[in-house]
Amino acid sequence: MMIIKMRDIVGTFASNKDIAKEIRTQTLIPLLEKEGEELIIDFEGVDGATQSFIHALISEPMRRVGTSKFFEKVTFKTCNEKIQAIIIIVGDYMQAGLE
Amino acid sequence: MVAALGMKVRSEKISHKIISKSGHYLERMGLFRLWGIESGMHIKAHEESGKFIPLTIVRTEKELSELLENIIPIFHLSEYPEQADTMRYIIDEVTRNVIEHAGLDTNALVCVQYYPRSKKIRIGIADTGLGLRATLSRHHHISSHLHAIQQALWPGITGTTSKPGGSEQNAGAGLFFTKSMARVNKDYFFIYSGDAMFKLLEPKENDRLSIPVDPFADRHTKEEGLPFWKGTAVGIDITLEQTLQFRVLLNALNDVMKEATRERRRKMERRKPRFI
Numbered sequence: 019m020m021i022i023k024m025r026d027i028v029g030t031f032a033s034n035k036d037i038a039k040e041i042r043t044q045t046l047i048p049l050l051e052k053e054g055e056e057l058i059i060d061f062e063g064v065d066g067a068t069q070s071f072i073h074a075l076i077s078e079p080m081r082r083v084g085t086s087k088f089f090e091k092v093t094f095k096t097c098n099e100k101i102q103a104i105i106i107i108v109g110d111y112m113q114a115g116l117e
Numbered sequence: 118m119v120a121a122l123g124m125k126v127r128s129e130k131i132s133h134k135i136i137s138k139s140g141h142y143l144e145r146m147g148l149f150r151l152w153g154i155e156s157g158m159h160i161k162a163h164e165e166s167g168k169f170i171p172l173t174i175v176r177t178e179k180e181l182s183e184l185l186e187n188i189i190p191i192f193h194l195s196e197y198p199e200q201a202d203t204m205r206y207i208i209d210e211v212t213r214n215v216i217e218h219a220g221l222d223t224n225a226l227v228c229v230q231y232y233p234r235s236k237k238i239r240i241g242i243a244d245t246g247l248g249l250r251a252t253l254s255r256h257h258h259i260s261s262h263l264h265a266i267q268q269a270l271w272p273g274i275t276g277t278t279s280k281p282g283g284s285e286q287n288a289g290a291g292l293f294f295t296k297s298m299a300r301v302n303k304d305y306f307f308i309y310s311g312d313a314m315f316k317l318l319e320p321k322e323n324d325r326l327s328i329p330v331d332p333f334a335d336r337h338t339k340e341e342g343l344p345f346w347k348g349t350a351v352g353i354d355i356t357l358e359q360t361l362q363f364r365v366l367l368n369a370l371n372d373v374m375k376e377a378t379r380e381r382r383r384k385m386e387r388r389k390p391r392f393i
Binding site: 029031033034035036039042066068069070073074077078081099100103104106107108110111112114115116 | 178181182185202205206209210213217273280281282283285286287288290291294363364367368370371374375376377378379381382
């Protein structure tokens with residue numbers, strides 16, 4: 019099981035979409051496309067995130083592997099209420115667009 | 118907007134005459150410095166931290182991060198530090214739109230002022246880039262600058278794709294979130310692009326609190342045929358006393374965003390029969 023510590027990569031506010039793209043293309047998608055691999059995205063120490071950042075991080079992986087497989091394989095850890103709310107928004111509208 | 122316009126002109130071509138009492142404010146906000154000219158005024162500069170952000174050019178992610186860092190002291194000085202989330206969010210989303218969509222060599226120009234007496238924070242963000250119509254026309258049929266404003270504020274419409282749910286890098290929700298935050302908080306929101314502008318009006322007292330998908334369903338004024346602005350300008354006031362907690366705002370936006378995406382997908386799936 020792989021763990022991505024977001025604080026080390028984005029600092030306390032996750033908004034830089036170039037960084038989201040880097041995580042998405044270099045880590046998230048390759049890992050999700052491997053059989054049996056699981057991933058934890060840990061937001062410990064991150065105070066906030068924009069919808070744009072979370073979209074850039076997870077929307078394409080959700081499209082590629084399908085939403086149910088995505089949520090089976092990816093777990094979000096230590097998210098505060100604001101970050102949780104944004105992940106839920108992106109997860110919900112992506113599912114609405116794909117279902 | 119004036120500051121952004123002046124940046125397109127060579128310093129030696131700019132002449133000025135200050136006739137307003139508030140001329141020193143323009144100096145303190147860095148207007149003349151930005152244009153590379155002398156104002157002729159000599160003022161004692163007060164510490165800006167916590168009160169305002171002077172006119173600031175943002176071209177890169179790094180400059181945007183630095184700007185956001187400078188915003189935080191404003192909230193620590195106010196009685197409403199928890200509202201920093203809303204402000205940081207709005208500035209990030211709107212400024213990032215400029216960096217990403219306004220075109221090569223385009224700067225976002227940002228300034229922020231805190232008014233302690235009215236407990237208001239005013240934000241202005243302007244660019245002289247492509248404008249909303251040109252940006253959105255890449256993937257959508259856009260009939261006018263006003264139509265472009267309407268579409269830019271519509272959730273799920275982005276200049277990078279016509280797919281429901283957006284592209285891998287853009288969802289088309291940044292301006293919708295920003296406008297909706299202003300709507301829910303009864304704040305001022307204004308956007309100008311090309312020859313058109315849209316201004317959100319304060320809802321009537323007995324209006325039901327709702328977040329419509331169509332910005333023109335909000336109480337608003339709009340105008341076309343205005344002096345042409347090549348680019349986009351956005352103005353937002355945040356009244357700190359009446360600003361809802363950021364998390365509550367997000368929860369309110371979830372259903373709207375989900376339904377808008379679903380509706381967009383339904384529309385795209387509807388195919389008309391072909392007759393030959």
